[in-house]
Amino acid sequence: MTPTSKLLFLDCDSTLSAIEGVDELALLKGDKAFAAVKKLTDKAMDGQIAIGDIFSKRLKIIQPNRSDVDVVAQLYIDNIEPTAHATVAAAKQRGWTPVMLSGGFTEVIIPLARHLDIEHIEAVGLKFDDDDNYAGFDNEAPPTRNGGKPEVIEQWLQNHPDAITVMVGDGISDLETDETVDLFVGFGGFVTRPAVKKASEHFINSLDALLPLLDLVDGTKSTAKNV
DSSP: OOOSOEEEEEOOBTTTBSSOHHHHHHHTTOHHHHHHHHHHHHHHHTTSSOHHHHHHHHHHHHOOOHHHHHHHHHHHHHTBOTTHHHHHHHHHHTTEEEEEEEEEEHHHHHHHHHHTTOOEEEEEOEEEOTTSOEEEEOTTSGGGSTTHHHHHHHHHHHHOTTOEEEEEESSHHHHGGGGTSSEEEEEOSSOOOHHHHHHOSEEESSGGGHHHHHHHHHHHHHHHHHO
């Protein structure tokens, strides 16, 4: 029996792109808003506070409108990880299906996903009123809370029970998937989270370093399934 699919879950912020989108949205609102939001983001990504405790707080400070979304969407592309495009393309050639799995905002990261030819996005949707002003967010989306990313992967596995799964990311919310996926890869190309680096069996600083690991887990898992 061979795997029916190979699923590559990729974090977005500080992984596929250098920026933290929520911080950039906050910066558009001024230095005070930026400082407050960045402090919350850093604490959550370092595992000091729960993601669920900060999600609504950050958006209450920022209240991004459609124009803000467009500005930051372009920043994601302008600050793309240098090897991201080639790595995603090479992974797809090897039969992997890339899925952008992010605690960021769907409407903001869609252009980057399109740029990278990533069809599947699991993120948090924003809501806007008729005047394109902020009107809330999808507070039921799993990435709004700790344990949300493993939950998303488990949902994918319900439809692809024989899949090989890999997760790549820089933050604690990514590391939480370690027990769910076949291979977790910590990423430190833009920022190194000490807790993530310490707990990661595999830790890379450039996305193209992922490709040998994909080949390794693919070969190992396929062999096991054929025994």
